Amino acid sequence: MRTLIKNSAIAFVLLAGVTTYAQKDNRSIDNYREPNKNGINVFEAVKDTTSTFENVKVRIGGSSTLQFQAIDHENSGAVELVEIGSNFNLATANLDLDVALYDGIRMHLRTYLSSRHHPEPYVKGGYFQIDKLNFIKEGFMEDFMKYTTIKVGHMENNYGDAHFRRTDNAQAIYNPFVGNLIMDAFTTEVGAEVYYQRNGFIGMLGFTNGKLNQAVDNPDTGGASFLAKLGYDKQINDDLRFRLTGSLYNTGKVATSYLYSADRAGSRYYLVLEPTGSRTSSAFRSGRYNPNLKNSITAIMFNPFVKYKGLEFFGTIESSTGKGNAEPEDRTANQFAGELIYRFGNDENFFIGGRYNKVDAEDISGSDVEISRVQLGAGWFMTKNILLKAEYVNQKYDGFGNGSIFDEGKFNGLMAEAVISF
Incomplete structure (x- = not known):
């Protein structure tokens, strides 16, 4: 234990010396979530009709993270685990292009330069955002587009609010912890979303083609997904903010649903509870749980958020039901999570907090399984673009049958992470 603490302390000092480069505020564009400390607790991009557009403006940004991992894992021994120790993980990096194209129109594109799953750069995804229709005619439908x-x-x-706080490869500055949720709802599909935000009310309807990988060579494997969100977000007074949303993701029939497996950037807990011979790039989802509702799924998520002065609570209540084509009946997976964070110091540059996360699921194996996790974390914003954070994590598995790698499985230990985002 002394060696573990010593190694973690040394790693945290090294992480603190990564770099201190920061960017200026004049790089902002309209209706945009800042990729730094100013973007924390921002969910959907703020809707603002005030325009700063003059000419096409290209904002080049990105993020880079480096973690030190000191985690132990064990199981019943039915399946031998890969040996892991205390060391640094491969640094991850993102490249972001955000372009103001016209008054009320912008583009976003994110490329993963380095990720756990892919040694080569690849595009995560991007979108075209319209907040005004002036490109059709000056003032066209301005009362509606307001x-x-x-x-x-x-x-x-x-889908849900948890994805606004999760780590997206190297973009980890919004996440007060190192790891994401056990059931990490995240997917990238081709589609459209329409938002209406007024006096704290939030409404969204969206449709996608239900596919992660886009191609024309399998025309009969398509499908469709429907998304919806309804909520309320209000700054009650200078000290108190309240937000509550409910979200829906539904697909009646697709070749493969990726809602809980689409993040190819990978989990932050490297090689935990993976068998001997596993490699980081192939076992990139370690520590997560995918209920394998492969061909049809209806997922519902509720997220309350309350912030009073420096104290904030964020919760997740989620239920997902569906099945694969070969399954006669639907299965259900439920997830609950609660985060309590206290931010303090000048401009809330420091924080401490904890998260409890639990999953109860009817597993594809036929067993009723349970996974629970406790995370205790702390962080320091050296500047608005640089964050150092540390976390203790303890995750346990129950109900997985004899012969499963998760039988009596658990992992626990320390993580330290340095994040640069600009």
């Missing part, structure tokens, strides 16, 4: 936003693209779909 509250409306249209997004079209091969993009991260807006």
